[in-house]
Amino acid sequence: MTLTQVWGALLIFTVCPLLGGLPLIRWLVRAVSGQDLKTVGTGNIGVSAAFYHGGRVAGILAVLSEAAKGMAVVWLARQFFPGDPEWELIALLALVMGRYWMGQGAGTTNVVWGFLVHDPIAWGCIVLMGGVSFTLFRQREQGRTLVLILMPLVTLLLHASDGPRIGAAIALSLLLYWIYRKMPDDLDLPVGDSHQESEKLFRFFRGDRAIVSLDQTLDPTKVGAKAAHLSQLKRWGYPVPPGWVLPPGDDRAALISFLEVSPQHPLVVRSSAIGEDSEIASAAGQYATVTGVTSKAELQGAIAACLASYDRASAAQYRRDRHLREDAMAVLIQPQIRGVFSGVAFSRDPLERQGDWVAIEALPGECSRVVSGRYTPERYRVEISADRVDPQASPYLPSDLNLAVVGSGNIPAIVLEQVAYLARHLENRYHGIPQDVEWTYDGDRLWILQTRPIPTLLPIWTRRIAAEVIPGAIRPLTWSINRPLTCRVWGEIFTVVLGDRAQDLDFEQTATLQDFHAYFNATLLGEIFRRMGLPPESLEFLTRGAKFSKPPWQSTLRNLPGLLRLLGRELALLQDFQQAYFRRLTPALNDLRRTRELADRDPGSRESRLSEPAALLDRADTLLELLEQTTYYSILVPLSVALRQTLLGVSDSELDYSKTPEVAAVRSLQELATATRLMIPDLEDLSLPGEIGDCSQLFAVLAEMPDGQTVFEQFDQFLDRYGYLSDVATDIAVPTWREDPRPVRALFSQMLFQEPPAAPPPKSQGIKAQILQRRINVKARVSEVYSKLLAELRWTFVTLERLWIDRGELKAPGDLFFLELAEIRAWIDEPTSQRGDLFRDLIAARQDAYQATLERLAIGATGDRASVPNVVYGNDPVTFFRPSGDRPSRQQWQGIGVSPGQVEGRVKILRSLQGTGAIDRDTILVVPYTDSGWTAVLARAGGLIAEVGGQLSHGAIVAREYRIPAVMDVTDATNFLQDGQRVRLDGRRGIVEIL
DSSP: OOHHHHHHHHHHHHHHHHHHHOOHHHHHHHHHHOOOGGGSTTSOHHHHHHHSTTOHHHHHHHHHHHHHHHHHHHHHHHHHOTTOTHHHHHHHHHHHHHHHHTTOSOOHHHHHHHHHHHOHHHHHHHHHHHHHHHHHHOOHHHHHHHHHHHHHHHHHHHOTTOHHHHHHHHHHHHHHHHHHHHSOOTTOOOOSGGGHHHHHHHHHHHOOTTOEETTSOOOHHHHOHHHHHHHHHHHHTOOOOOOEEEOTTOOHHHHHHHSOOBTTBOEEEEEEETTTTOSSOOOTTTSOEEEEEOSHHHHHHHHHHHHHGGGOHHHHHHHHHTTOOOOOEEEEEEEOOOOSEEEEEESSOTTTOBSSEEEEEEEESOTHHHHTSSSOOEEEEEEOOGGGOOTTSOSSOOTTOOOOEEOOSSSOHHHHHHHHHHHHHHHHHTTTOOEEEEEEEOSSOEEEEEEEEOGGGOSEEEOTTHHHHSOSOOOHHHHHHHHHHHHHHHHHHHHHHHGGGGTTOOGGGGEEEETTEEEEEHHHHHHHHHHTTOOTTHHHHHHHOOOOOOOOHHHHHHTHHHHHHHHHHHHTHHHHHHHHIIIIIHHHHHHHHHHHHHHHHOTTOTTTOOSSHHHHHHHHHHHHHHHHHHHHHHHHHHHHHHHHHHHHTOOGGGOOOTTSHHHHHHHHHHHHHHHHHHHOGGGGGOOOOSSTTOHHHHHHHHHTSTTHHHHHHHHHHHHHHHTTOBSSTTOTTSOBTTTOOHHHHHHHHHHHHSOOOOOOOOOOOOHHHHHHHHHHHHHHHHHHHHHHHHHHHHHHHHHHHHHHHHTTSOOSTTGGGGSOHHHHHHHHHSOOHHHHHHHHHHHHHHHHHHHHHHHHHHTOTTSSOOOOOSEEESSSOOOOOOOTTOSOOOSEEEOEEEEOOEEEEEEEEOSSSTTOOOOOTTEEEEESOOOGGGHHHHTTSSEEEESSOOTTSHHHHHHHHTTOOEEEOOTTHHHHSOTTOEEEEETTTTEEEEO
16 A cells, blocks of 8 residues: 555545534525524434425435545545446545434435446446335335445446455445434435425335325325325415325325324324215215324224225115125325314205205314214304306405304304305305315414315206207196107207217206206216316306316317217208208198188097097197107207307398297287388377277277278288297297287287387397308297197197096096196096096195295295206205395396397396287396297397397397397396396396496
């Protein structure tokens, strides 16, 4: 050994240990962040600096300084011993010893970077083999030991003849192994909110497969919906306590070893079974929850008890009853929050199943008292509508929002308001699905312990769209015909797009009847829309009219074959309808009309073939076949019009709706009124009792005038052409104008004395408008055919009813419409006296229920009108009512603008066409819906507000035709607005404001 090498050895054995023990990182971090790394973490300064919250800059300094130390000592040894590489490893040995004895660290970073400089090839081999094995097995202890074995082994393989180098590598590995056994593991970090950042960074390197936290993205099919939902909420920023999950089948030892538990930091162990907390089953109370776990031994037992609860007989029976497959149980472990007040909040009241009330049950103390069933909780109700809560904003109650709390007890009102706001916020975040929220308040912060759908409030039923298709209260016969027609046709359209993915969908559940009002299944339609690639907010679109966001291109691409199939049908729509119209629909209608006219002239003739119930039922079946085909076009053509109008950018002012039956009828009636005024110049001098438009007196006077007979003849011609229409086009229980012309006579009388303004002609049409106009003309023809078929169907059942009244089977006209079609068919097939008694009792019961509904809607249980809720929840029947104090107090409402313009006027509420009274340009009509029968009334008003409808509804078309500002979809407008109120209407923005 030369003198230079002697000095080199002296420096290595003195400088390297001092350099390893030098607290350089601690000094740098204190200078940068003011934090003393000796007081945090495991006491390992390098690890604390690199990974603890607030230590990002310190972490960079730590890595750089430790790496520099390792590389420096290798470079130092190389200067004195250029031909003896074992001295480089000896220098690392000295550095690690100083790092351990003086710096309380393992020196892992020093060795990693120093060995890279010492032998890059060996270092690469060690990293590659160690990384692959660690990625595969993810076991920390085994992975670390494997690296220590690889270091001398790779050195041996690459330098088999270099004994000193191999010996130094073995010595370095043994020293590191001994240090790892003596000191706290660099990766054994405490758990808590302040260490979440370090936990994320260390999770991979820790390698324990059982350590799954709520900070990760969790799959409900692997860890259960309870844990997955809490994980999702935590990432969204909701106040969820930290937590860890033991997936099914994983070794619990690593998780138990990892968690910190003590009497000062108790844990709660809960189930998160696969299939639990889903939209079809909550499994509430079926599985074990263990609270107050204060030791690792108790934690071991709590996990075992929780897992064992999955096999309880009651839990197994619960799964069988709900047809849930047998799966597995995950376990959720969280710090136990010491609640001052705790409880459960239902974002929709599970008893009322309608309205905007949040139901809250709460007690002082922890949540287990409320859900245990051993204590009677305090019950509260807080009203908050969904449109007052933005799910993308903070979940905490805004300071300027005050909510009314109903109920009294020990829970502070501010806590209840925050709970209600949070519950509605969660419901909106989950796109309108009602949520069961378990919460606790620790005196400083409100925590979410659990949220899940309320299965008894699913599916969600909405009046949107349904109210426009089948408005008002309808009777069972109409419903039993319209429901299967609508469901089958929608099912056919959806199946075209979805293909095989539609096999498990029950399209018969698309609609239901609640208190004699039609509702569409928003849950089912939302699922269909999502399968079609539309965004998740499709459910909110159906219930609250929320706008769609742009669908992801992946889902669009997936549904491209089905969309192309639907596009093919849309392109062939005109040609298909023309063929159906001329080859089948028109000939069938002509034949049905001739048969009806013959039966009206001579009911008993053989030629009429309609003197027996069975023959009438056969006629009804023929009509139903024709109606199913026409229903297809009545759904697809308006969709085509709406789609093409959007794509082509054509305004409504460029389009001509004069061929639609409702517009054509009112124009024809207006022409008749104008001609009558010319025939009878002194008409204004007539003195008629009653309000303007008293048709009985008018027609009595006309009958005595020389030209009156001409008016009657022209009026009969009008009924010959448009008598198939009715006040409610889709309800066959409502008489047609031909059967009962009094509503049309009343409208004619009003037009005669108060001439409505002439509708301005449409603007000149460009090429795009002409293309769209063809679709609109087809839509008008489809509407005409559909209404005529319904009129023929009504005549068929009226004739059957009259026949049974004559035979004593029924008591009065209208009775038959309280039976469903299947019940009528069964009665005809088996006309026994017992069956007759059964159906007569059924008719009486349904008539009583129907009348009770109408009375509630007219008066209401508290003196106010009850309202038809826009949304109801669950499959159990509901009764419409409006709780006391539930009347809106706002001065402005947002609807759908369908006809542009601004107007101010006086409100006139019209719930039917009977007794419409004086209507002029200062009148703002407020109606529950619009149909063809309303057309003449709407044409004379100054503005229109409707509770339901959209841009293609009857009222919207008429409003645009006569340039009347109109707003649709203003929920419950006939209830919260009052006759005589002055309002301002903005038909472009869809705003109604009380002045």
